[in-house]
Amino acid sequence: MVVQTGMNLLSTTQQHYWVDNLDPWIVHISGNVGIRWYGLSYAAGILVAAWLFSRWARQGRLPVAVDQVGALIAYTTTGVLVGGRLGYCVFYNTKEVIRHPLEIFAVWHGGMASHGGILGLVLALWLFARRSHIAPLQLLDAAAAVGPLGIAFGRIANFVNGELWGRPATVPWAVIFPQAPLIHGVNVPRHPSQLYACVIEGLLVFFIAQWVYAGTTRAGLTTAAVCFAYGAGRFIDEFWRQPDLGQPVYWGWMSMGQLLTIPMIFIGIFLAIRQFQHGAVPKG
Numbered sequence: 001m002v003v004q005t006g007m008n009l010l011s012t013t014q015q016h017y018w019v020d021n022l023d024p025w026i027v028h029i030s031g032n033v034g035i036r037w038y039g040l041s042y043a044a045g046i047l048v049a050a051w052l053f054s055r056w057a058r059q060g061r062l063p064v065a066v067d068q069v070g071a072l073i074a075y076t077t078t079g080v081l082v083g084g085r086l087g088y089c090v091f092y093n094t095k096e097v098i099r100h101p102l103e104i105f106a107v108w109h110g111g112m113a114s115h116g117g118i119l120g121l122v123l124a125l126w127l128f129a130r131r132s133h134i135a136p137l138q139l140l141d142a143a144a145a146v147g148p149l150g151i152a153f154g155r156i157a158n159f160v161n162g163e164l165w166g167r168p169a170t171v172p173w174a175v176i177f178p179q180a181p182l183i184h185g186v187n188v189p190r191h192p193s194q195l196y197a198c199v200i201e202g203l204l205v206f207f208i209a210q211w212v213y214a215g216t217t218r219a220g221l222t223t224a225a226v227c228f229a230y231g232a233g234r235f236i237d238e239f240w241r242q243p244d245l246g247q248p249v250y251w252g253w254m255s256m257g258q259l260l261t262i263p264m265i266f267i268g269i270f271l272a273i274r275q276f277q278h279g280a281v282p283k284g
Contacts, residue, residue, distance in 0.1 A: 017189040019176045020162045041157035045150030046077055052146050062142050063134050072128055076143060079124025080117040080150075087116010091256060092244055114151060114234075115260045121147065141222040145206075145213040148230065152202025159194035166191025166240045181245065193241035201233040218275040228268030231261040 028034040053069045056062035064072055088111040089097045089104050097103050125143055129136040158164045165177040167190060174189035182188075208229050213222040235258050243255045250259055 017174055017176050019178065020159070020192075021178065022160045022162065024161045036157075037160045038154070038157040041153035042081075042150070044153050045146075046073060048149055049073060049076065049143075049146045053142060056142060063138050064132070068132065072139070075124040075128040076121055079120035079122075081120070083120015083123070084112035084114065084117035087113030087119065091116065091260065092247060112154075114154070115257075115264075118147075118264075135219060137220040137223065141213060141219060144223045144226040145209040148202050148206035148209055148226065151230075152198045152206065155194045155198035155202055159192060159198075164194055164197075164244075165242055166193030166196070167242050169240075180242070190242065191240040193237060196237045196240055197234070200237045201230050205229045205233055220271050220275045224268045224271035224275065226268070227264045227271065231264035231268060234258070234261045235265070 024036050024038065026035045026037055026040060050069065050073050053062060053064070053072060054066060057064050057066045057069055085104065085107060091113050093103070093111060121143060122140065125139045126136050128134075129139050162177045162179050165175075165180045168183060168188045169191045170189065171191070173192065175192045176187055176189050178187065180187060180190060205226060209222055209226050212225045216222065238255050238258045238261075241255070241257070243249055243257075247256050249255060
């Protein structure tokens, strides 16, 4: 990918590019009160997870009774929301939180980190598994098979919000994001990196996870596949995403998002090797 600068880039603004002026509110009452598309994306992910978990529980693919699915969803939802918020505060907003610790609770200011949400999900599933005397990997596999779809929903909401925009671009499908920083006083077109992420780290990983989860008897293999596929996909699509303002860029090119995916890739490789070394272990 080549990022153009100077007059060459500014000349592209003379062309017609679509402007992302989408309304982030579905229903806006006043101030920060209402229903946002971002909130709807979380609700959609939770509903899909509840439906699939219930279906798999009835089929015997998930070692949880149908009447326990509600509690499992409550655990996972809490883990994702709390982990996502804390992850954003720790990884991306550390200085502001140190100055104003109550910023952690200011969810109306926005800010969720997918890596933090994943860590929160893992912890929540471990707690539920321990309480229910279930092997944690069996629950992690089910969550891994569903989670990427929630990520896809979230990336669509990011696009609607006009946030997490891409780097400057001149491709025909480039988009002008009104909230993006100006370059030489001009709001230049950018890659719609949110939509790239929706496909690469969301939908593609979801289909891979569904295929692995349906076809393997090895507990932990779905989790391994998702860790590797999501990590690799996130690492790749970050090349089109503009690094968050004020965030460090390591070695002149690696973003924080890319740095955080490296452990996931290695965890995925480690889990896959471990599962194949130990042979097939029933999932439920």
